Amino acid sequence: MLHGDLLDLCRQAGVKEVHADTLRACIFRRGERDFLSMHGLPKLFTHWLKAHVCHPSVSVLHTQVDTDHTQKMLLRLPYGGEVESVLIPAAGRITQCISSQVGCAMACTFCLTATAGLQRNLHTSEMIAQLMQAKWLMGSYPRNVVLMGMGEPLHNYNAVARFVWIATDPAGIALSPRRITLSTSGLVPAIKRMQADNLPCNLAVSLNASNDTVRNDLMPVNHKYPLSVLMPVLRDFSAQTKRKRVLIEYVLIDGVNDTLKDAMALVDLLADLPCTVNLLPLNTHHGTSYRRSSDAAVQQFWQTLNSAGYVAVVRQSRGQNISAACGQLKAENIPPKD
Numbered sequence: 496m497l498h499g500d501l502l503d504l505c506r507q508a509g510v511k512e513v514h515a516d517t518l519r520a521c522i523f524r525r526g527e528r529d530f531l532s533m534h535g536l537p538k539l540f541t542h543w544l545k546a547h548v549c550h551p552s553v554s555v556l557h558t559q560v561d562t563d564h565t566q567k568m569l570l571r572l573p574y575g576g577e578v579e580s581v582l583i584p585a586a587g588r589i590t591q592c593i594s595s596q597v598g599c600a601m602a603c604t605f606c607l608t609a610t611a612g613l614q615r616n617l618h619t620s621e622m623i624a625q626l627m628q629a630k631w632l633m634g635s636y637p638r639n640v641v642l643m644g645m646g647e648p649l650h651n652y653n654a655v656a657r658f659v660w661i662a663t664d665p666a667g668i669a670l671s672p673r674r675i676t677l678s679t680s681g682l683v684p685a686i687k688r689m690q691a692d693n694l695p696c697n698l699a700v701s702l703n704a705s706n707d708t709v710r711n712d713l714m715p716v717n718h719k720y721p722l723s724v725l726m727p728v729l730r731d732f733s734a735q736t737k738r739k740r741v742l743i744e745y746v747l748i749d750g751v752n753d754t755l756k757d758a759m760a761l762v763d764l765l766a767d768l769p770c771t772v773n774l775l776p777l778n779t780h781h782g783t784s785y786r787r788s789s790d791a792a793v794q795q796f797w798q799t800l801n802s803a804g805y806v807a808v809v810r811q812s813r814g815q816n817i818s819a820a821c822g823q824l825k826a827e828n829i830p831p832k833d
């Protein structure tokens with residue numbers, strides 16, 4: 496809930512609007528779960544909240560913790576369905592990967608989540624509930640948030656945008672806009688909308704190919720928004736929003752997009768775009784025949800980008816000993832419906 500929504504609740508309950516600030520502190524700053532035990536609010540108001548408002552909470556169905564301390568949770572949502580959320584520790588900080596849809600409509604051919612298709616969009620409260628679950632587990636909110644879990648965030652724009660505004664509200668959860676990254680498959684109109692709204696978060700684009708032929712095979716969204724349409728929009732986004740860099744994600748797949756020629760074509764494609772490139776060797780899973788690139792191919796690809804002056808980082812997948820691919824924990828614990 497944004498502050499205006501909390502003011503509305505006060506008006507509906509017939510209490511002074513000043514209680515909106517206390518309610519915001521109880522729910523978002525302190526992460527309190529039970530309306531009835533919230534201090535500083537009139538008793539009548541807490542009972543009214545209990546009767547009329549659904550607290551943003553999820554239940555944990557299953558948890559896997561890897562030896563690297565990556566923790567993957569399968570969460571049941573208050574409005575039905577299950578999603579995954581992952582807590583990734585690194586250098587004393589926690590990054591949380593948040594899901595925005597149950598399933599996904601984008602049908603990327605290397606992705607396990609895609610095999611279920613889109614079941615529904617998450618409500619804003621269900622994304623906030625993932626953050627609150629992390630706070631209840633760890634005692635504080637994660638330092639970094641990436642909208643890179645199940646779903647295409649920009650296919651659920653209104654709810655995701657509200658999530659970003661609530662998560663960055665300085666009087667509430669107070670995440671830094673620099674520490675929230677929204678990842679898209681390349682939905683051009685929604686990227687333009689993000690830019691027009693000046694949404695306070697970073698943009699990551701899952702590119703995965705340096706030409707339309709390969710990208711059409713990997714990511715059907717490319718038929719609608721090919722590279723000749725997408726790349727100028729990214730350049731404009733970067734220039735207009737003054738965000739330092741767009742994050743380019745590139746999943747490396749053996750023999751598909753990982754050759755020297757691919758790397759050199761990517762160098763040309765990214766010309767004049769201030770960006771950082773994350774190279775992600777594919778997480779193999781049972782739903783795909785694609786294979787992870789060899790270490791030599793990964794090294795060659797990285798070297799080519801690096802020599803051309805790009806900041807490129809190879810991200811070894813965290814949680815290698817648990818169900819590391821997005822959607823894998825759900826697939827193992829929730830049997831598909833007939």
Ligand code: SF4
Nearest residue numbers: 599601603606609646
């Ligand atoms: S990679 Fe992302 S956008 Fe593509 S199908 Fe999977 S969840 Fe959806």
